[in-house]
Amino acid sequence: MAFDLTKYKALSFDIYATLIDWETGIYNALSFLLSRLPSTSPNSPLSNPTPSPLSQRKFLLAAFTRHESALQIENPKWTYNKILANVLIRVATELGVTYTEDEAVHFSDSVASWPAFDDTVEAMQELAKHYKLIVLSNVDHTRFRGTLSGPLNGVDFDAIYTAEDIGSYKPDLGNFEYLIENVHNSFGIQKHEILHVAQSLTHDHVPAKSVGLSPGVWIRRAGGDSAIGGSVKELADKIELGIEFDTLGEMAEAVRDAFRER
Template sequence: MAPFDLRSFKGIFFDIYATLIDWESGIYPQLLKLSQKLPAGDPRRDDTPETRKTLLQMYAANEKIVEHDNPTLAYPKILESVYDRIAAALGVPDAANDADRVAFGKSIGEWPAFPDTVEAMKVLAKHYKLFVLSNVDNESFGRTLAGPLKGVHWDGIYTAEQIGSYKPNPRNYEYVVNKLKTDFGISKDETLMVAQNLDIDHASAKALGFRPAVWIARYAGNAAMGGDREELEAKGLIDLGAAYETLGEMAEAVERAFA
């Protein structure tokens, strides 16, 4: 296999939430607020690393189910349904009637960017065409773009709402391949995926024949959501071209490569 060469790509598509946006920090406070409706003495009321991991893993598992079962449901409604399912699993009474559920569905535009994101994206824009492939609706991504990602340039934005399905449906990735080829003359072999999520994005990239992709190992590689690198590599399900702890690290590597 040829060595990984950052100069050999013309276009990059990104998973946004978890890669550019710190979704764990955005999601967790609201789920903690939900678990704190449990009776006094329940350990899941406490703000601990164990509670954080439990709630976020519940979120990830339920999100996959709801998106699979409702491929055309708008993302805020996906979030509301996930909230309901977590409330039911926790045994929180009357949570389904709580205004917090609706607020959770609308919260995506408030999830913060990682501190290195915006400046790193400005560096990458000097060398590549940049694209979004995200499991969100247009309106929610618009709020992210106007807020935490303000100042980031995109050459194309492809959402689940446009495509009509949620990742890991192969048609979402095929949509990007077709758009880049038709609209920009960028072949699949010249396309690089950059994502934090291993068990959805990186597993899909390998299964669908993309070149080895870049893993942004947010949370020092110990994210509550996104899959376990060792386990997935042992099963041969992912093929990483490179790994960086931050997007800023990747931007520095790109500058060196093109110097």
């Protein structure tokens, strides 16, 4: 049976990795640490005489993910800029390279420069014709304002729920419970009428299933081979995906066609 995109009233979105190309943004803002590694360092792919740019990228993003997740669990009430500053400190310490406090602050403020995927703005404008658009993001208000006025300029959301509002970070189930409660209170929309859209399996689709949201939309950025977000094979028993698209643009086209045919 075909997945019915027309039966939902609200789309909730992960932002960074789904709408924003945060892997590129993070790597560009953090990669200067790699240049400080000695060529013989066992902590880096630079120990390889001919390191692959892709292997360097995955190496650094994997380190970022480990430390970001740990810090969010340890300090759920920290704002995201403080999380990011401490991620840089921990990554630099793991690599055994120097850093300055100014560099940590600069990295924590780099969020607004992380680029949107090319299809994002146009796709979101199409989706806004059919649904309430809700943000559910591991970010703070200041960082998200920078994203809204920068790479997401032209996108309008009906509600914005951040980790700063909620007091915890995804994949904490409380974030999704907050989403369900507030969408109902604000718009009269029931849980089964919310469709969650995200790239990350671990941060989004696993907890979405746990709280009983409808099977979600997986946006397979990088063909599902993202350095951040988890593996379908490893998480098969913990997720329930309703439909999959390679890009948000593909989803917007499918939605437009579905409502035309209704």
